[in-house]
Amino acid sequence: MSLALPYTIRGLCEIKSGDLSGSVRGRFPVFVCLHAIHPVRATPARYVYDFLEGPLKQAFPHTSMVDARLSPSTAPLTSGMDAVCLFVNDDASAETVEILAANGTRLIAMRCAGYDRVDVDACRRHGVTVARVPEYSPHAVAEHALALLMAVNRHLPAAHSRTREGNFTLSGLVGVDLYGKTAGVVGTGKIGRCLIRILRGLGMRVLAHDVAESPEARSLGADYVERDYLIANSDVISLHAPLMDSTRHMIDRRAVELMRPGCLIVNVARGGLIDTAALLQGLKSGQVGGAALDTYEKEDKIFFKDFSSSSMSKRMEAWDDEFKLLKSFPNVLITPHSAFLTREALANIANSTVANVLSFAEGKPFPENALVVGPGKN
Numbered sequence: 001m002s003l004a005l006p007y008t009i010r011g012l013c014e015i016k017s018g019d020l021s022g023s024v025r026g027r028f029p030v031f032v033c034l035h036a037i038h039p040v041r042a043t044p045a046r047y048v049y050d051f052l053e054g055p056l057k058q059a060f061p062h063t064s065m066v067d068a069r070l071s072p073s074t075a076p077l078t079s080g081m082d083a084v085c086l087f088v089n090d091d092a093s094a095e096t097v098e099i100l101a102a103n104g105t106r107l108i109a110m111r112c113a114g115y116d117r118v119d120v121d122a123c124r125r126h127g128v129t130v131a132r133v134p135e136y137s138p139h140a141v142a143e144h145a146l147a148l149l150m151a152v153n154r155h156l157p158a159a160h161s162r163t164r165e166g167n168f169t170l171s172g173l174v175g176v177d178l179y180g181k182t183a184g185v186v187g188t189g190k191i192g193r194c195l196i197r198i199l200r201g202l203g204m205r206v207l208a209h210d211v212a213e214s215p216e217a218r219s220l221g222a223d224y225v226e227r228d229y230l231i232a233n234s235d236v237i238s239l240h241a242p243l244m245d246s247t248r249h250m251i252d253r254r255a256v257e258l259m260r261p262g263c264l265i266v267n268v269a270r271g272g273l274i275d276t277a278a279l280l281q282g283l284k285s286g287q288v289g290g291a292a293l294d295t296y297e298k299e300d301k302i303f304f305k306d307f308s309s310s311s312m313s314k315r316m317e318a319w320d321d322e323f324k325l326l327k328s329f330p331n332v333l334i335t336p337h338s339a340f341l342t343r344e345a346l347a348n349i350a351n352s353t354v355a356n357v358l359s360f361a362e363g364k365p366f367p368e369n370a371l372v373v374g375p376g377k378n
């Protein structure tokens, strides 16, 4: 599927390549990790080609788009590449970083905001700079959270497949009015604030929790409370905090027990924020009324791969038991880490990624909030 749009590369066209033969850019090889599907049927991430390849190659002619997910076993492929461009599920663990550094890689350019799979200490030790795209479209992610919430609350997947099959009955499709209900938003950064605006528009009361309170969130009508209070008093809980040691499994058994019976959980942030075993327990007991997930704890072995024509045994082998169970609940809705996937977001990702690699190659300051590890950020 081609998503190429004229405006996609408008901003990038401003980055004139000119005659690159003798320039830094002309000598700066960039390695772009796509998502290899081996041993399952290969499905190159077409949208990455469509949005990123042209702009990157225009700025850096020696760009290689490689259908491989980065890991210690694929890291040797990057030999001689100055920059490696990664996405959410690439493995930039200490072992991988060591191989990259030995190969001469000096920059990891994440084409996403989160960098929880990059061992930043290892990058510091090996002098590898890490940059990210701090913001590409918080609206895209917040709107997806809303879509998931609506769909899980009103059982839209079941209603849709039922009507396609000619069954127009209503049993099992009862939802609740969101108007007048309480939503708990954990993490009131860029995405959390976009969602607060949307939820307030629906007429919901919004409780918020963050380690750093935002005046904007408050002015949108959110009431800041302690995390336990939010968990215990919300009809819907939506997670928008980054994955760190302090946030891992913030939804655990204790949190599930604290929730209002029938609470809906939305997670478009990172899978590791939820202890899947605890969520499954809550779904079984009915304490959790439904879960809408764009991320999953162990998604790196599953997401961005196509198992649709794989044998049952291959699927069973690749999917862990908790994922199989999660998938089997009618009140669990899972999307494959696609919350960000709008044309606007992809264009912004391409623009920012090229800008980051250019900053590094030309020794210029990185755009605001893009540098994670590197000069002046160690």
Ligand code: NAD
Residues within 6 Å of the ligand: 113, 114, 134, 135, 138, 141, 186, 187, 188, 189, 190, 191, 192, 209, 210, 211, 212, 240, 241, 242, 243, 246, 247, 268, 269, 270, 294, 295, 337, 338, 339, 340, 341
């Ligand atoms: P952001 O940095 O603007 O906001 C994150 C907020 O979380 C900040 O306000 C921060 O103070 C807060 N926070 C940190 N620790 C916390 C804690 N212990 N408890 C509560 N809040 C805490 O980031 P953002 O752009 O809003 O993105 C949020 C997360 O969404 C990202 O970290 C990323 O993991 C995820 N994300 C997912 C997708 C997707 O496609 N599914 C796309 C983009 C981002």
